[in-house]
Amino acid sequence: MSKLDFYRNLSDKIVSELEDKLPVVLWPLLLLLLIFTCALVLLYSASGCSMYPWAMKQLTFISIFSLLALLIRSINIMWFYDHAYTLYALCIMILIFTNIFGHNVMGAQRWIDLKYFSMQPSELAKVGVILALSKYFNDFSNSDGRIVSRLLFPIIISLLPFFLILFQPNLGTATILLFICAALFFINGIKKVFFLVPILIVLASSPFIWRYALHDYQKRRVITFLNPEKDILDSGYNIVQSKIAIGSGGIWGKGMCGGSQSRLNFLPEKHNDFIFTLLAEEYGLVGCIFVLFIYFLWIAYSYGVSNYSSLYFGKMVSVGFASMIFIHVFINVGMVSGILPVVGVPFPILSYGGSNAASTLLMFGIVLSVQKSESKRRFKKYIQSDTKN
Template identity: 40%
Template sequence: MTVSALTRPGERDRLIVKLGEVDWFFCLVLCLIAGAGALMLFSIAGSSWMPWAAPHLARFGLCFLLMIVLAMIDLRVWFALSYPIYGVGLLLLVAVAAVGEVSMGAQRWLNLGVVRLQPSEIMKIGLVLALARFYHGQSGKHARLSWWLLVPAALIGAPVVLVMHQPDLGTAILLALTGGAIVVLAGLSWRVIAAAVAAFAVAVPPLVLFVLHDYQRKRVLNFLNPESDPSGSGYHALQSKIALGSGGLLGKGYGLGSQSQLNFLPEKQTDFIFAALAEEFGFVGCISLLLLYAAVIFMALRTAYIAHSHFGRLSAAGATITFTLYVLINGAMTMGLAPVVGVPMPLLSYGGTVMVTVMIGFGLVQCVRVNRYTEVTSGKGALL
């Protein structure tokens, strides 16, 4: 759209109407969560905006604008680009396996000179879009139980295997659970679901013993008995639980968390920022934050529910599921209810890649809301 087009009354009025369809209360709650993250990053840095709080706010501001821009796009454009985005993400994951940059023992990034790219983040959006587009054209019978299930199985399995190879257990789990949830929402037969759960339960022990890397296996075993190595592999989980428990009902006070301020709490700005918040604001602070997350999830799922197109429903639900899994996995990891797998708390933790992924997902959710009455077809006229 050109600048002159924006000045024409019809185009300008259409843009204003679309902006009016955005869920601005949803946007406000996102701002509150990101603001809470900035306050915590300011606190654990010793009451300093650097090195975390100021960049966190700047990134959120840019990502917020990106979300609004993406919400203005016609939903049929997202539909047309679904498979290409997935394909590009898959090719980039293959490129990572071949020539990716190794950092801290993991090969997860592509160094493009200007920017370091983590293709697994692209795949989180690409997988949601690809599965939503696939099921958009499928009948209820095929979605329940048929040979067509091999297609979504391949769409999910290929990136999961490539991400596991990097290795990145947390992202692989997110991709597998997100993909599985979309398949279930699309109408998968309960017989298949029960069989898959049983097969997964049987496969977990050999997976842990023979497939996972040594450090990943230690994390899983440490989850079962963190006290077995309190100064080694169990250190993260134990310090997190100490911070959580020491906060009590109302916390020690803003800026007074000893575990985070004295650097006993590892990765306090990313993976364990929720534990730092619990130490300073206690149970009340944790519940308040979780209520904000619950509000975001509820409003996003409501958007998926009111969408007229199957593609819109599944894509909005898929993006929401990804966000929900971030919250659940990080919360469980922080409380010692799940192994430490390096999944941050979205919008609260410091980090640009996860924030970009989450806000692009919410741009898709808001696009579904703005275009909730748009009928998406699978033919050549799907784009315009």
């Protein structure tokens, strides 16, 4: 048995075991409730044991988008299939609008100011790309061997938003988008050589990229990653303080609102990109394992829905969502622990922010729609066969 088959069987087993004990919709919503609770507890602590300013706003965000996710669940998955390219085109137009008229903060033009709140369209672009690629691979999954012509259109679908986001500049989100696309290509059985060639091209052109393509702050991030102690009071400050906070948490942590690094404001962006560091300091290794296990179940559920769906579009959408969550978690945890460069990637739901919560929950609503549509199809087929008998 291959590793891929092993993980598929494992995710199927998790989904089937939980569905035997709980209604089909209830247990993923219970997982979400656990994640929401963790997010509010951490943001409450980050605010100095107060619901303001972050915890209450995040509660508002996740409440609104959870209701939208449940609304999306009631929509047949074929509607998203029929309108996938339209939704993708809408995301591209919003990205272009952002690059021209967007709100500029510290040299980055990533947001649209909507008076009462700001929206980051690059987060929603991930949803559009997953839907568009899923539709394409559904239509051409059984195409002939003309692999180059088969890949041209999905490559354009992937690279167009990638470059629009990169020009904002937003390297973190652009990188995640590219990894999600790579995961969908890989799942479709694209030959490994098509992954190797662009990697070799990037490596060969790395001196040019370093000299002409990267901004000064991005170069400092790479240098800081290689040697964070070189400039401990400036560019290396964030990651050094993050490591201190993670290490000080130990096995059990210091308890809610008990983290010295966070309470004394040594820990930077504790409500946002470094929320996992706050988790490690206050709840220790045990708390980190607990939260990561919840996200593992969430990812396993999505892969289980992928195997459950008879519609290839539904399979791809579910894999796309699972890949999005995994990549976000992997990069964020690696970033705050010093394994990866700091690129400004939030932890899904746990990190404060409405745009990331929106893309995550709306995409999850589509996965719920996949499961509901498939359950209705199977139930209808069962009734018809039972009637014949």
